[in-house]
Amino acid sequence: MEKLLEEFSVGLFFWQTLLFGLLLFLMWKFAWKPILKAVNDREDGIKNALDAAEDAKKEMQNVTADSEKLLKEARAEREAMLKEAREIKDKIVADAKDQAQVEGDKMVKQAQATIESEKNAAVADIKAQVANLSVDIAEKIIKGELSDKKKQLKLVDDMLGDIKLN
Amino acid sequence: MQKNTLTRFLLVVALFLGQFTFASDTEKEASEHGKDLKTEIKEYISHHLQDAHDFSLFSYTKENGEHKYVGFPLPVILWDDGLKVFSSSKFHHGETLAEVEGSHYKLYHSKIYKTDAQGTIHYDENHHATNVKPLDFSITKNVVMIIVTGLLMLWLFTSLARSYAKNNGVPTGAGRFFEPIVLYIRDDIARPNIGEKRYRKYMPFLLTIFFFIWFLNMFGLTPLGINVTGNIAITVSLAIMTFLITNFTGTKDYWMHQFDPLGKSLPWYGKIPLYIILVPIELLGLIIKPFSLLIRLYANMQAGHIVLMSLIGLMFIFKSWLGSPLSFGLAFAISLIEVLVALLQAYIFTMLSALYFGFASEEHEHDHEHEAEIAH
Numbered sequence: 272m273e274k275l276l277e278e279f280s281v282g283l284f285f286w287q288t289l290l291f292g293l294l295l296f297l298m299w300k301f302a303w304k305p306i307l308k309a310v311n312d313r314e315d316g317i318k319n320a321l322d323a324a325e326d327a328k329k330e331m332q333n334v335t336a337d338s339e340k341l342l343k344e345a346r347a348e349r350e351a352m353l354k355e356a357r358e359i360k361d362k363i364v365a366d367a368k369d370q371a372q373v374e375g376d377k378m379v380k381q382a383q384a385t386i387e388s389e390k391n392a393a394v395a396d397i398k399a400q401v402a403n404l405s406v407d408i409a410e411k412i413i414k415g416e417l418s419d420k421k422k423q424l425k426l427v428d429d430m431l432g433d434i435k436l437n
Numbered sequence: 438m439q440k441n442t443l444t445r446f447l448l449v450v451a452l453f454l455g456q457f458t459f460a461s462d463t464e465k466e467a468s469e470h471g472k473d474l475k476t477e478i479k480e481y482i483s484h485h486l487q488d489a490h491d492f493s494l495f496s497y498t499k500e501n502g503e504h505k506y507v508g509f510p511l512p513v514i515l516w517d518d519g520l521k522v523f524s525s526s527k528f529h530h531g532e533t534l535a536e537v538e539g540s541h542y543k544l545y546h547s548k549i550y551k552t553d554a555q556g557t558i559h560y561d562e563n564h565h566a567t568n569v570k571p572l573d574f575s576i577t578k579n580v581v582m583i584i585v586t587g588l589l590m591l592w593l594f595t596s597l598a599r600s601y602a603k604n605n606g607v608p609t610g611a612g613r614f615f616e617p618i619v620l621y622i623r624d625d626i627a628r629p630n631i632g633e634k635r636y637r638k639y640m641p642f643l644l645t646i647f648f649f650i651w652f653l654n655m656f657g658l659t660p661l662g663i664n665v666t667g668n669i670a671i672t673v674s675l676a677i678m679t680f681l682i683t684n685f686t687g688t689k690d691y692w693m694h695q696f697d698p699l700g701k702s703l704p705w706y707g708k709i710p711l712y713i714i715l716v717p718i719e720l721l722g723l724i725i726k727p728f729s730l731l732i733r734l735y736a737n738m739q740a741g742h743i744v745l746m747s748l749i750g751l752m753f754i755f756k757s758w759l760g761s762p763l764s765f766g767l768a769f770a771i772s773l774i775e776v777l778v779a780l781l782q783a784y785i786f787t788m789l790s791a792l793y794f795g796f797a798s799e800e801h802e803h804d805h806e807h808e809a810e811i812a813h
Contacts, residue, residue, distance in 0.1 A: 275669050277565075282514075282574040283488055284670040287583060291649065291674065294587040299641040302594035306619060307640060309601035316606070 478750035486664050486742055487547040489578040490525040494661065506530055511581060515542070517551065517571035525575070542571070549573050579665045586652045586665075590645075622647055622787060630791040635798045639791065642682060646675060647787040650734065654779030657738060658772065666782070667738030669731070676731035679790045684723070687797040695719050726793055730786060737782050741775045 417423045493508030510526035517540060527535035531544040534556045543552045550558060550568035559567045597612035608616045627636040627643055653665045665671055693700070698715055699708055748768035752761040 278487070278669050279673070280488060280577075280668075280670045281572060283577060283579055283668065284674050285574060286576070286580045287671050287674040288677075290580070290583045290587060291645075291678070294590065294649065295642060295645045297587075297591055298594060298645045302591065302598050303641040303644050305598035305601065306594065306616075307623070307637075309598070309606055310616070310620065310623075313606040 474754060478747075478753070482743060482746045482750065484547065485662050485746060486667060486739060488668060489547060490528065490544060490549070490575055491530065492578050492581055493530070496530075504530070504532075511578065512576045513549070514574040514576065515549065515571045516574060521571075543568075549575075578663065579668055579671070582653065582656055582663050582665050583671075586649060586656065589652060590648055594648075618647075619644060626784075626788050626791045630788070630795040631798060632795060638686070639682070639794045639798075642678070643787050643791055646678075646790060647783050650675070650786055651780060651783035654738060654782060655776075657742065658775055658779060664738065664742050666734055667742055669735050672731040672735040675734070675786070676727040679730060679793060680723075680727040682790075683726075683793045683797045686794065688800055690800055691797045695723065726789075730789055734782055734786055737778060741771075741778055745771050745775060 413426075415422075417426070490513055491506075491508060491510045493506045495508075496504060496506040498504055510524045513521075513523050513525050513527075513535075515521040515537075521537050521540070523535060523537050525544075527533070527537075528542075528544040534552065534554075535542045535544075536554075541552050541554055541556065543550050543556045543558065545558055545566060548566075548570060550566055551571055552558065552568055561567050593611060593615060596610070597608055597615060600609040600612050601607075603609075622644055623636070623640060627640055630636075631639055650666055653663075653671075656663050657666060696716060696719075697708075698719055699711065703711070745768060748764050748771060751764035752768075755761045755764060
C-alpha cells in the first residue's frame with residue numbers, strides 16, 4: 272500500500288483525467304454519436320426492409336387471391352355471355368325461319384292470286400277472241416253462202432225450215 | 438494467408454528483439470558496474486514499470502563506457518514556487534542535476550527531487566529519499582502515450598464514422614474490424630447490464646474506456662517499453678470516473694437501496710440494529726466497487742509486465758543452450774497470453790462499469806406495482 276502511494280503521481284493523474292475527459296468529449300461528439308447513429312439507422316433500415324418485404328409478401332398473396340377471384344368471375348361471365356349468345360343466335364335463327372315462312376307463304380299467295388287473275392284475264396281474252404273469231408268465221412261463211420243466189424235461197428230455206436221446226 | 442502468418446511471425450520477432458535490446462544493455466551495465474546481474478535485471482524491470490521523463494527507445498554503452506540513449510526528451514513541468522518548464526534532456530537521464538532559476542532538481546528513481554547544488558539525496562531509515570518533491574506536471578512518457586492513443590482512437594473512429602456517411606452505412610477498411618467490437622459492447626455489455634431504456638447515455642463512456650484501456654494495454658506489449666495501464670495513477674483516474682458517473686446517474690431507488698436496503702420488509706425499530714452494520718457495509722461497497730476496478734487493472738498489467746520481462750531476463754541469467762531457449766519459449770507463450778489479457782482486462786473494466794451503471798440507474802419493480810395499484 273505504501274509502495275502504491277509512493278508510486279502514485281499527481282501529475283500523471285492530472286494529465287490522465289484531463290486528457291481522458293477531453294478524449295471522451297471528442298469521441299462522443301465526433302465518433303460515437305455518428306457511429307451509433309449510423310448503426311442504429313442501418314438496423315432500423317434492415318428492420319423496415321424486412322417489414323416491407325413481409326408486407327409485400329402479404330400484398331402479393333392478396334393480389335394472387337384477387338386475381339384468382341377475378342379470373343373465376345371472368346370465366347363465369349364468359350360462360351354466361353356464351354350462353355346468352357347461343358340463345359340469341361337460336362332465337363334469331365328461329366325468328367328468321369318464321370319470318371321466311373310467313374314471307375314465303377305471302378309470296379306464294381300473291382303469286383297464286385296473280386296467276387289466278389292472269390288466268391282469268393287470259394280466259395276472258397280468249398273468250399273474246401273466240402267470239403270474234405266465231406263472228407268472223409260466221410261472217411265469212413255467211414258471206415260465202417250469200418255469194419250466189421241459190422245458196423242464199425237455200426239458206427233462207429234452211430233457216431225457215433229450222434224456224435218451222437221450232 | 439501464408440504472407441499473413443509470415444508478417445505475424447516477423448512482428449512477434451520484432452517485439453522480442455525490442456525486449457532484447459532493453460535486456461542486453463542491462464547486462465552490459467551490470468558487468469560494467471560489477472553488480473549482481475539479478476539485482477540489475479530487477480532494477481531494470483522496476484525502472485521500466487515506472488513512468489519516465491524522456492521517451493527512450495533503447496540505450497547502449499559505447500566502448501569507452503559512455504551511455505548512449507536513443508529517443509527524445511520530453512518537457513518537464515514543475516510547480517515549485519511558480520511554474521517551471523524545461524526539457525528533460527537537462528537531467529541527462531539522471532546523470533546530472535538540472536538547474537532552473539536557481540533551484541536544483543535531481544532525477545532519482547524516475548522521480549524529481551529538489552536538492553542542493555551538489556545534488557545530495559537525504560534518506561530516512563528505510564532508505565527512502567526525504568528530499569522535497571515538487572509537484573510534477575511533466576509531460577511524461579505515459580502522458581505522451583495517452584495523447585498518442587487518444588489521437589489514434591480519434592483518427593480510427595472518426596474515419597469509421599465518416600466511412601458510414603460516405604458508404605451508405607457500410608464500414609470500410611479498419612472499421613470492418615472495429616465495428617463488430619463496438620456492436621459487441623453495445624449488445625453484449627451495455628444492453629444486458631444497463632437495460633434497453635437507459636443504456637444509450639452510457640455508451641460513449643463505455644466505448645471510450647474500452648478502447649482506451651485495450652489500446653494502451655496493447656501498446657504495453659510493444660517493444661517501446663510502455664506501461665500506462667499498469668500505472669496506479671491512470672487506473673485511479675479511470676475508476677474515479679466510473680465512480681462519479683455511477684453515483685451522479687444514480688436513481689432514487691439506488692440511493693434508497695444504499696441507505697434503506699431492507700425497505701418495507703421490516704418495521705423501523707427492527708431496522709435500527711441491522712442498519713448499524715448494514716448501511717456502513719453498503720456505503721463501503723460504493724467505494725470498494727471502483728477500488729476493485731482500479732486494483733484489478735493495475736495489478737494485472739503490472740504483473741504481466743513483470744512476468745514477461747523476468748522471463749526475458751532469465752535468458753541472460755541462464756546463458757545456456759538449454760535454459761535460454763526454454764525461457765524464450767516461455768516468454769513467447771506468456772506474451773501470447775498477455776495479448777489475451779490486454780483484451781480481457783479492457784473487457785472486464787468495461788463490463789463491470791456497465792454493471793455498476795446498471796445498478797445505479799435501475800428502477801425497481803415496486804414502481805410498477807405502484808403503477809398497477811393506481812391503475813386499479
